[in-house]
Amino acid sequence: MILTFLADATAALRFDQLGLSPVALDLGFFQLRWYSLAYIAGILIGWWYLLKLLDQPGAPMARRHADDMVFYATLGILIGGRLAYVTFYQPEIWQHPLDVLKLWEGGMSFHGGVIGVSLGIILLARKYQLNWLRIHDYVACCVPFGLFFGRLANFVNGELWGRAADVPWAMIFPRGGDVARHPSQLYEAGLEGILLFAVLWFLFWKTDARYQPGKLVGTFLLGYGLSRFCVEYFREPDAQLMEFAARTHLSMGQWLTVPMILGGLYLILTARGRRQRVEPVAGDQSVA
Template identity: 45%
Template sequence: MDPIQAAMPFPNIDPVLISIGPLAIHWYGLAYVAGILIGWRYARTLAGTERLWFNDKPAMTQADIDDFLLWSAVGIVLGGRLGYILFYDFGAFAHNPLRILEVWKGGMSFHGGLIGTIVAMIIFARKRGILVWSLFDVVAASAPVGLFLGRLANFINSELWGRPSDVPWAVVFPTGGPEPRHPSQLYEAILEGPILFFVLMVLIFRFGRLSRPRYIGGAFLAGYGASRIFVEFFREPDAHIGYLFGGWLTMGMLLSLPMVAIGVIAMAYAKPPATSAVAAEDGAAK
């Protein structure tokens, strides 16, 4: 049987959800907004559940989470755009610096968005007297929601598809040529979304790891990094970058390897509740 005939059909979903005159609402943009809002609600729940914290004393208030919402949105969008330009499209940016403003042409990097969010968290936590690691833990626990929705939007947009494959669930993408390909966006959606979210939720609600600053943040970094590295074996590398060092290494792998290392170290050195409490009090006093 022709492999193209055996491939799964690509769903006919318009990337534009609603269009009113010149105004168009894309699924991709909606995924960002929904991910941030749902993550915000979950973060409020964590901040408001006293039993999850050492001595039943949350490291931040729900009002702090409310105020950080805008900071996180700016960090994600600005960092994601800058990260894409610097990591994946620097040549085009150097040739035309105004390209960074052309957000309607796409181009966002998770690793850049992560860096932007970390910067936002550091500044916000210092202004509010919050332990940075605890804020990172809460935000990290909420992040898989946005990752899941974002990867689904990548699939709808027929972008970031996988390598050619003859697996029964391979898909012929409208922008990926005639060959059936791995739906790598869905692989990432599942691994970085519900699976990672569930693992972090068990660590928080079953094992009380939110009371150990940096543990949940480290678990998120390690979990995302490992998931991304795995999926990179099925995902088509960016055409203008290809494989690095003439081998099988991709830019996604290169950027994710440090995440795994940092995440494992963070978990290994997460301070026990008593020590963490003293550190938090010292940080607040400063």
Template identity: 45%
Template sequence: MLMYPEIDPVAIQLGPLSVRWYGIMYLIGFASGYWLLARRARQPNSGWTVEQVSDVIFYGALGVILGGRIGYVIFYNFSAFLSDPLILLKVWNGGMSFHGGFLGVMLAMWLFARKYRKNIWDILDFGAPIVPIGLGAGRIGNFIGGELVGRTTDVPWGMVFPHIDNLPRHPSQLYQAALEGVALFCILWFFSAKPRPRYAVSGLFALFYGIFRFGVEFVRQPDGHIGFVALNWLTMGQILSLPMIAVGLILLYLAYGKRNGKQTAS
């Protein structure tokens, strides 16, 4: 049995200004994503410029932050929103949803596509490989903050989170960092190293993220104010992941089932 290390969620305190580890994780995700995409943009015939990479990261950041916050409130805390709509602005209380951030990024990429007259799926295929970096960093931020803990367990690596209770639990944040972060990044980065049909990279991302998230939900503690939403085991995270699995399969079919011949530059 392991003990949660009780890490201070505030990384740097500058007078009244608190810089939290969770915010630093977001910064790491965006900065790393920019660096990797800029490298690919400099490759011959990439179809991208470094300036466009800067803009797509900016658009993506807005989509993640705004969509993630709105999605969390709508998907996971809608009753509180109806009672107090200003909860949407209370970001200091925490609460971000990947699925909301995903929808936010989709909207942001549509706006980016209109500005640069690019096909939105080429943009998504180009950017999808760096998304797991942000996901993995975010889950490390969850672990540092001691939030989104796992269910109780008797496995040898079970971890006690004293601020929750004295029961050993799955460190599900680390599972998600390993799967949604490290594993998914490796799959997508190496897959996208060669030209692939349009939709293929985005489809692979949606499919594997949905599978990984659906699986980890079996050991992650459901949100207390929601609990199980069906069958006494199905969680909100699993319900939101099923459409991603379906979309991933559809996109892969469009990429390879009809051999559309469109090649991405990633």
């Protein structure tokens, strides 16, 4: 089917022909959705990778701190992501405050999740007297896992589709009308997930970036910001924000990435001045 589709550039693949369902497991009385599994997978794999990073010399915290880090990060993702979404993308939800708690209906903002996780890291660092910026560096290396799985879940859900397109891989999404569109969810999975992870992997394992506080998290902010800013040109703005995008010539997602890009550049350019000498072997306590 794929070969036939690629051979005919004038044809658009219909999303419903892929046989995908938002529900991964349906027991009748209980449904497990791919969107939920994406969050779980992102957190668990990110935690596993964080432990690998902490095993290297000069870690900013001990392995025992990673357990608390996962707890703080999970709360930050859920609370920050949801509050930011309803504030910037669907403010009308505040008219029914209880609807804010309906996480299972979707609606999470990555920008809000970043703020929530950052606040969690700062609280953790204050509690154990750790270097909060270096912890950010290590956590930033793990975030692309969640972004990758999250964007794949958006694709499986048939949501957050792209603008109308005539490219050979354009798709017709069930809720996007009878219009072939960019599968922008896959673009984001590739840029924000795979490419960003590869860049951070190289900087952590092949350079001394982890000894320059702020360089890794700055690279993450800059990389995500640029990726999201570019993909927004292929992504259809949220229906309730179409007028906003037309009036400001930029989508809400693009405006929210501007502070990330500027902040990322600042952290990268000033990282060398914060370079720290660390012990060659990490022990039970932080040695940063």
